[in-house]
Amino acid sequence: MDAIIEVEKKFSFSDTTSTRKIFELRKRIRAVAGGTSASKTISILVWLIDYCQQKHSKNKLASVISESFPHLEGGAMLDFQNIMKDRGYWNDARWHGTKHQYTFETGNILEFKSIDTYGKAHGPRRDILFINECNNLDYKIADQLITRTREIVWLDWNPSSEFWFYSEMLPNRDDIDFITLTYKDNEALDEITVQEIESHKHNKNWWTVYGLGQLGTIEGRIYKDWQPIDAVPFEARFERRGLDFGYSNDPTAIIAIYRWNGGYILDEEVYRKGLLNKNIADLIKNQPTESDGLVIADSAEPKSIDEIKLYGINILPAVKGKGSILTGIQFVQQQKIWYTARSVNLKKEYDNYLWLKDKLDRIINEPEQGLDHALDAVRYGLNSILAPAEYQQNATVTYHDI
Numbered sequence: 057m058d059a060i061i062e063v064e065k066k067f068s069f070s071d072t073t074s075t076r077k078i079f080e081l082r083k084r085i086r087a088v089a090g091g092t093s094a095s096k097t098i099s100i101l102v103w104l105i106d107y108c109q110q111k112h113s114k115n116k117l118a119s120v121i122s123e124s125f126p127h128l129e130g131g132a133m134l135d136f137q138n139i140m141k142d143r144g145y146w147n148d149a150r151w152h153g154t155k156h157q158y159t160f161e162t163g164n165i166l167e168f169k170s171i172d173t174y175g176k177a178h179g180p181r182r183d184i185l186f187i188n189e190c191n192n193l194d195y196k197i198a199d200q201l202i203t204r205t206r207e208i209v210w211l212d213w214n215p216s217s218e219f220w221f222y223s224e225m226l227p228n229r230d231d232i233d234f235i236t237l238t239y240k241d242n243e244a245l246d247e248i249t250v251q252e253i254e255s256h257k258h259n260k261n262w263w264t265v266y267g268l269g270q271l272g273t274i275e276g277r278i279y280k281d282w283q284p285i286d287a288v289p290f291e292a293r294f295e296r297r298g299l300d301f302g303y304s305n306d307p308t309a310i311i312a313i314y315r316w317n318g319g320y321i322l323d324e325e326v327y328r329k330g331l332l333n334k335n336i337a338d339l340i341k342n343q344p345t346e347s348d349g350l351v352i353a354d355s356a357e358p359k360s361i362d363e364i365k366l367y368g369i370n371i372l373p374a375v376k377g378k379g380s381i382l383t384g385i386q387f388v389q390q391q392k393i394w395y396t397a398r399s400v401n402l403k404k405e406y407d408n409y410l411w412l413k414d415k416l417d418r419i420i421n422e423p424e425q426g427l428d429h430a431l432d433a434v435r436y437g438l439n440s441i442l443a444p445a446e447y448q449q450n451a452t453v454t455y456h457d458i
Contacts, residue, residue, distance in 0.1 A: 073241040075099040081233040085202075087221060089239035091244055091269035092253060096212040099187055099237075101136050103210075107143070107184065109165040115163040118184035124398035125170040128156075132330040133168045172286075172397045177201050185319045186210040192400050193351040193410060195220035215271045216408050222271075222386040238269045252305050261410055266427070274409040276419045278385060279431075284403075285394040288323055292316035294346040298437025299336070299353040299371070300429045301360055302329060308336060309430040311402065312345065313437045319392025320433055324399035334358050337367035343443050352436045374436040382421065384435040387442045402430040 074095040077369040078088065089095045092246040104118055120136070122128045131201035133156065140146040140158070150159045155169040171177055171193070177200035190198055191213040198220065211221065212361050215236075217252050226232065239245060239253050265272035292314040326339050341347050348370060353361050354371035364371050395402055404429050411419045 072099070072243045074237050074383075075102055075152060076122075077235055077237065077241065078103055081235065083231050083233040084207070085209050085211070085225070085229065085232040086112060086295045087213045087225075087232055087234045087273075088210070088237060089234070090212070090241075091214065091239055091268060092266040093239045093242055093249060094237035094269060095133055095244065096244040096456075097188060098139065100134050100212060101132065101211050102164060103137055103424050104184065104186060105139060105143075108160045109145075109162060111162060113162065113164060113183075116183040117180070118164065118166045118186070119201075119205075120166065120168045120188060121171050121193075122168075122188045122400070123170065123172050125322065126327070126398050126402050127192075127400040128170060128188070128301050130326075136166070136168075146392070170398075171197060171201070173197070175201065177204070177318060178388075179204070181206060183207045187212075189217075189400070189404075190221065191219040192403065195224055197226075209414075214404070215269065216265045216325045216404070217272060235318045236269045238267065244344050249305060249308035256426050259409070259426065260413060262424055265408070268327070272408070272419070276413070276442050277407075278409045278411060278423055279389065279393075279406055282393040282395055282406055284397060286322060286397050288314050288321055288345075292321055294349055295320070295441055296350040296352055296437050297325070297340070299351050300433040300436065301354050301357045302429060303331070304329065307401070307429055309401070309433045310336070310340065310351075311399075311430055311433040311437060312343070313441070316394070317392075319394065320438065321394045321396065322402060323396045324402045324430060327401040327430060328447055333363045334367060336360075337388070338362050340369055341367075352440045354432065354436060356361060368450050372439065372440075380439075381423065381435075384439045385423065388435055388438050391438065391442070402434070405429070 072095055078099040086095050086101065107113060108116070108118060110169070120128065120132050120134065136158070137146065152159070158166045160166070174196050176192070177197045181204045183206050185201055185208070187193060187198060187201065187210070190211040213221070226234065235245055239250065253267060256267060261272050264270050293316070294314050295313045298311045298313065300309045307329045308331045309328050310323050312323040314321040314323065325343055331339070340351065351369060351371040352374050353371055355361070355376050358373065361371055361373055395406070408427050410424050412422045412424050414420050
């Protein structure tokens with residue numbers, strides 16, 4: 057195995073405690089668990105950029121891997137481009153848009169790839185590997201990627217539940233550096249974001265995982281028995297899309313819904329922060345399937361719905377009323393559901409969507425809120441299909457989902 061090369065400790069982008077802790081790791085496997093807004097991914101990307109710029113490391117290949125390309129495109133790849141531009145390093149001529157590769161002046165290449173099957177993991181060897189949100193990848197795939205990496209392996213994830221790192225790697229290897237980061241390690245956060253995170257302290261499971269970065273437990277799951285499917289089959293029939301609005305702190309989520317085999321397939325099309333209404337309309341228009349299909353959107357944003365409609369999108373507000381969240385959840389619970397392989401964020405929300413508990417630790421009939429944007433979009437879309445006629449007639453459109 058080639059000697060592991062350590063990069064210099066340079067912090068020209070977001071010099072935070074998270075970044076410093078990342079640069080202090082030394083072993084071959086560098087595992088980073090953490091809560092929301094802990095700067096896990098950005099800090100690892102800063103390390104990768106500095107590595108690729110080192111003159112003593114030439115013609116190296118570093119791979120950033122995720123389960124789906126949409127997850128990379130709206131996450132790690134976008135973060136990489138922003139860091140490079142913030143530092144003044146970005147050069148359009150060095151970016152290969154088709155291969156999703158950036159070639160540095162040193163000849164080192166940083167590539168972004170989605171790998172969701174074991175066969176795809178049997179590609180060329182690389183020098184550096186970063187599996188972003190590695191808990192979304194099957195262990196056999198991750199193990200093959202790690203085996204085919206010559207130098208350093210980076211892993212990061214939100215510790216919502218145990219997975220192969222805890223059972224297969226941590227007990228059996230002595231070449232692992234394992235750290236936990238939280239939002240308190242990220243001094244770059246603005247006060248509003250910090251307040252938003254800390255407003256969830258009452259939510260025990262959410263706070264354990266996303267606030268404290270500690271391993272969570274799955275108890276009181278709202279949805280169960282959803283099944284994965286590689287992609288939407290040709291014979292599946294498009295029904296409509298569900299849309300939940302976000303912007304600064306929350307992502308906008310768009311989920312396409314297909315009828316198939318006596319149930320419904322959910323396909324995550326958009327899950328991204330910072331989208332204006334024009335961006336949302338353009339993303340819908342650019343979808344390869346039924347771009348003119350019906351969209352059911354959160355009625356709490358009537359102005360946004362009206363604006364998107366002006367851009368030519370067939371969009372209607374979700375029907376809401378007293379108790380509509382619980383009623384909607386019950387409708388969804390009764391359905392046979394599949395989710396596509398690229399629906400990474402939807403899967404994460406599905407795994408962590410729980411009933412709240414009271415002060416005596418008893419489950420109550422109220423869902424936890426916070427990580428539910430894609431699931432809200434699912435509820436809006438499916439409810440418009442499944443709600444009984446009398447519910448559709450009697451419920452009024454309101455701007456508060458009670």
